[in-house]
Amino acid sequence: MRDKFSVSTLPAVALGAVIGTASPALAQSDVVVLDAITLIGTGLPTEVMRNPASITIIESDSIERSAPVSIATLLRDVPGVQISEEGIERVSIRGEDARRVAILIDGQKLTDHTNYGQPILVDPTIIERIEVVRGSASVVSGSRAIGGVINIITKRGAAQPFALSTTAGYISATDGYRYSATASGTVQAGAGALDYRLSYGRMDQENRQTPDGELVPSDVQDRSLSGHLGYRLGRHYFGLKAQSYDLAANVYVGQPGFDIALPKRDLRKVSGFYEGTDLTPWLNRLSVDVYRQTIDREFVNDVSTMAGPMQIDVQSVSVDDQETEGLNLRAEMSFSANTRTVAGLEYEDDQLTTDKVTQTTITPPGFPSTTLRYDRAKIRTFSVFAQHEFDLNEELTATFGARWYDVDADHEASTTDGAGNPTSSNSDSLLLRSAGLVWTPRASLALRANISEGYSYPTLSQLFLTTTAGGEGTTYGNPDLDPETSTTYELGARYDADGWLLDATLFYTKAEDYIVSAPSGPRIFTYENVDEARSWGLEVYAEHEFDRWGLTPYISAALLRRQLRYANGYNTFDSGAPEAAGRIGLRKDWQISDVTGTLDLFLRAESGTDYRDDTGSVTNSAGGYATINLRGDVEFVNGIRLVAELNNLTDRSYQPYGQMPGAERSVNLFLTKSF
Template sequence: MRIFCTTFLQGASATLLLTVLGPVQLAAQSLDDDLFPLGAINVTGSGLPTEVMDSSSSVTVVDQEDIRRVPPSSVAQVLQDVPGVSVTESGIERIRIRGESSQRVAILIDGQRVSDHTTYGTPILISPTEIERIEVVRGPSSVVSGNRAIGGVVNIITKRGADKPVEVTTSAGYIGSNPGYRATASVAGTVENFDYRLSMSKSDLGDRETPNGTLVPSGSEDRDLHAFVGYRFNDHYVGFRAQDYDLSAEVYTGDPAFKIDLPKRDLRKYSAFYEGADLTPWMSLLKIDVYRQTIDREFRNDITFAAGPSDMNVLSTSDDIQTTGGVRAIANLKFAPGHRTVIGFEYEDDRLQTDKGSTTSMTPPFGPPSVSTSYADASIRTTSGFAQHEATFGNFIGTLGLRYYNVDSDLDAYTVDGLGQPLQGNSDDRFLGSAGLVYTLPNDAILRANISQGYTYPSLSELYLTSTGGGGTVIGNPNLKPETATNFEIGGRIDRSNLVLDAAVFYTRSQDYIAAIATGAPRTSRYENVNNVDSWGFELAAEFDPGWQSGIRPYISASNVTREFNYANGYSTKDSGVPEWTGVTGLRADWATASLGGTWDVFLRMESEATQRDDTGAIVEQTGGWGTLNFRGTVDLGSNAVLSLEVGNIFDKAYRNIDQIDGAGRYASVFLTATF
């Protein structure tokens, strides 16, 4: 399949543009507002405020303008066009980076981790309307960002106050892919030294509509309440934030005899922080924050299958309460011209209490149902310190980083059917390192190189718990080792008046991957460190202004990833379930009439075929390549209101990604946002 079909795109773009916009005048736009803002400041890549252009890591900043262009159906949808990033849709959306599962991607909100102990990976528990910007680091980044950063890091920075005493913003719209709505309202402002924000967002999405029919059930609901207050005095700033987020989802399995329901995935979080700027001649920033969050999760799995002359039904339930508290202190130091240093300390206490149940019954019945219950209380305590130094010498910027980890975990209580079980523990301590180099070339270009390490400590489920689902049982292993990875990459960036480009090639070696291995007992497996993975490929993001009078600019965001799994039995395969090619390419511009203006964007989103094999070489799943034509645009209704529109999968193409539900058919989403 040809991935980037420019001739077809130009013809389709022109046709759709004339249909949607009619006879309007197209206006040229400077690449100062480009799709890939290389001048944006980020802190996730190096721990220091750094322009993306000068970062040795693969960093993308999704700013407020990017978010504004996309109807706010979910945070994951805002990120799906970042090179190397893909969205998984199985009831709750999650993020993969460079083919790594969401279990190996760190999700941070204001630099604070959202932890997860399920086999599905970390969801994003926040409304897209609460976000100021998102910083995405691709590739292992555990020196600066900590645990679960083998694939990369998504750091979501939330909104604070506003520039005037009272600013009211409302947004409401229809989401067509899963027919439903999202509505939000917020009031924010700054009064003397105080700033504040109060907001609410709610969505209710129906079942996914595809070219092959409606997926029943596949709907979801969420409700997000936010409160923030900050106070500034001289060079000091303190703030407090509270979040109350409720989420429920139905998981489409395609089999009426196999049902998964997620009736609750609720987050309660409270955090406070202090920021001090220029406290001494050698300390430009001191930041201390503390937080406590509780995630309340319910899981239901109901499966029926043939068992000889009868049908066996297994109903598995899990009611979890996960409580996480942490403290973090970071200081930015500058002792000499051309030198900057960040040092930090983090402590996290992550506890999981879970009640699990399993009820097995037969049809026709053979005696009463068999019922098994368990209760577990387990915790992980992580202490770490890190430092990263940046030195500028001539045209070179070099960075060196080091983090020390000390992790202790314990199974503090465990009963099965009311009987106490042996208590166990696990610990780990190690150093992780990173190094980067940026060389500035003439004509607004740089070359960069980076070596970085990633680290994922086993989840409490993988270490200690016995979980039942899908008719099978997986047993925890307290002797597991952390998963680790080392990444090598080189790349370059260009940021000129008519061209923005960011490209990189990478190779990642990952070791001690955790997988569920059959024990020999029927439908029973156990977590083991058995697999190694080699990943390599390249990423490209570019936008070009050819100077056409129409102001139309072509752009591309593409990723090539090959992942070779090396299984414990000696079998190796590149059929890892990850498509070799993913990307989006399109044309966009500003448009204007006498009284209205806005943006338009016509683009192809594409993915190549993918095959997944198990450790015997047997094909587990296979999907074909696909491409969809899409339109996205905005209309500025005066200075205080904007209408955003998206028409997806215009040709109603049927497609599906591995381990996900079918993609949405032709749909339209429209949102109106007004600020007063």
């Protein structure tokens, strides 16, 4: 049997020896940075402190001081954010499913037409920072942003002519590893400067080990290659990015006779962009980007059930090819000293081709029958938006904005066993609005109010496709679906002075026309707009720095009350979203000569929750849990950084809602060397 204690003790002893003789150093928040500038909340460059939206920025320093196991692990302690694991990690916000959260890479959206939501297909070692918007945000960030937005900004070239960075790490809970290498720099080229970056990374994790045993199967692998090339000439910047990311996983179900494999989820992306600053007295910034991305997806589901003396085996295989082309244009303008305006347009052409094979074998007699389905469909989305900000006085700033959507979807071809099927189409046009007010009576305090709307157009699967995966029967698309919509109301406060830092939000969200698969016959389901949801909550991040000792106690927590309203009139607060979740800890920042580091002891906890369907039956549940964890990092003057994370120190058995059972007592140990 593996000695769990020895795995986690050695790094703790080493870090403890260092901390024991350390002097205090400047403490920095792991999550909340209120002076960071971001475009994502209002479309205009605005400090988080003065932003009307609920925003969290995870800066590069925080990312570098964490083990880059995955992007989801970097996000899990943001208030209101939860991780879902269905073989591949996805992110949900404020109780909304992952398919209602917009995922952007450098401001360009990743699209997904499954019923699970878009996974984040990026190597965590190439990220410059992560921007998170909690709550409806479709005016600024486009479709899918009902629960919120995750915008991942990737790194560009290093400041010096040549820099080399390598990262390697061990993940004991899965006997896994991740490594990466990056070469980057900036050199003079004619009248301007050329910057470049080339990165390669790989991760391989075996089955997860838990206090109760091994989860078979639960392995996951990824591989990435990315490049960036940019040229700055005065006020103009031209850039080109390319990305290749391969992901594969086996899904732990814990149910005999039910297997899911995801052999392929591969992204290929190329994008070009232009940024111009201070082009005229009134045009502060102009940005244009174009991109093309393809996602190749393979899904395998095997289901075996008994029906009296007969065994029924159903294997469903889906091979999907998705091609997306897009254009984004944005202009930031200032026509007077107390106003700023941003206006832009977005175009997206998203096409899906899918081949599905369903093989059914009934034993006896044991002869298989096979059904072949082919579909090709596309969605074209065009939208224009504008957001205006004006200062009512020196302390009060108002913003209001709107976005007009025009969407067309077409089922271009469909066959079953070679015979043609009827095809159809869908379209929608809608105006969305937002408004915000921020009062800053002094530089250290901001009070805000915000109203914003969200919009999620049906996926091509929900509109047109027929699926058999899941073993429950056949689900048919519905070309008459309406988009899902939401409205979020928020009140918030931010404070940063005298060692105190606070970011608190009260919110209420009303969501309508939820799309679900509703029964329409024996083992027959059809997607329908039937359900609604109401969500109330409080999100808080607070810390206080005791500079004399280099100690910072902190809390990051979310309280959520969420009601599901079904079409048959049944309402329930058992929505599957935990009513309380968060992290509370004590961070120690230290310095010995030129060596600096951090030690962070924290408790991560979540309340238990149930999920009731429209009949009132509990179909899923999870118990509450709390784990004790320790994270430490050390940065040496020779460009070496060591990060150690000791997880679940008490080796507790637990399973968060929507996730696999938690890992055993384990260590993530990563070493980065920069040249």
